[in-house]
Ligand SMILES: Nc1nc(=O)c2c([nH]1)NC[C@@H]1CN(c3ccc(C(=O)N[C@@H](CCC(=O)O)C(=O)O)cc3)CN21
């Protein structure tokens with residue numbers, strides 16, 4: 502993932518010093534993109550070891566519509582702990598908006614069903630997308646994430662918020678828009694996650710997983726990640742691993758972590774970094 506390292510260098514070279522909600526301080530650039538052909542391997546960073554289990558289980562959790570961290574914790578995933586209430590709630594975040602977008606008559610819309618149906622029955626459509634930005638449930642900036650979740654608002658507004666799919670010649674591509682991207686901690690997860698989702702949708706819809714495009718609004722490096730980024734920039738990328746899906750579940754909602762196998766993942770050691778809350 503040379504392109505990822507290039508984005509990190511870009512931020513260090515061209516980033517404006519910018520304050521942020523968390524009070525940490527960032528260097529930031531606006532409007533960047535990464536493209537990756539999935540035929541070239543599964544885009545799991547090799548310049549630091551990533552916890553694929555967290556990435557896969559987080560995606561499975563999104564697709565289940567769950568917005569409580571308990572299930573994540575029971576499955577070894579702790580990346581959302583800092584934002585949840587004592588009861589584990591995050592408010593109506595990703596999973597809720599993806600699978601049960603609330604309607605004014607008290608019903609809900611499953612946007613994932615819509616995407617799967619369109620990919621199967623109307624693959625030429627230019628409307629195959631789902632998104633998480635539901636303004637009615639955005640948090641109040643003056644309250645903490647936990648306080649927002651307690652009041653039924655999202656703890657955080659979605660960062661990866663718009664997923665569009667495209668089919669040509671039997672091949673499925675995806676473009677993800679990330680409005681705000683923590684280049685060192687969040688972005689590697691978001692890249693691998695959209696790649697995994699594309700493979701799952703391709704399997705369900707009898708398509709070949711092709712290209713992912715990740716478009717980013719505010720791409721930043723937190724001031725307490727600069728040393729870690731410099732460490733990473735000294736490392737050479739290695740060949741990418743391959744994803745194998747061992748089973749074909751009955752639906753997009755049927756995947757379990759055990760269905761996935763990452764083969765040939767030879768990564769440099771992980772690099773610890775503090776998360777900005
Ligand atoms: N500042 C910030 N950055 C993010 O990337 C982020 C948020 N906040 N808030 C919501 C979610 C939570 N995400 C997270 C949170 C923690 C890690 C993290 O610490 N990753 C470690 C490994 C931790 C583990 O696997 O348990 C890493 O080295 O990648 C990554 C993404 C992504 N999002």
Ligand SMILES: O=c1ccn([C@H]2C[C@H](O)[C@@H](COP(=O)(O)O)O2)c(=O)[nH]1
Pocket residue numbers: 522523657658660661681682683684686687688691
């Ligand atoms: O999937 C994710 C979720 C979150 N992030 C990062 C991006 C920002 O650094 C923070 C969110 O803060 P905002 O003030 O709401 O932008 O979390 C990410 O990179 N990927």
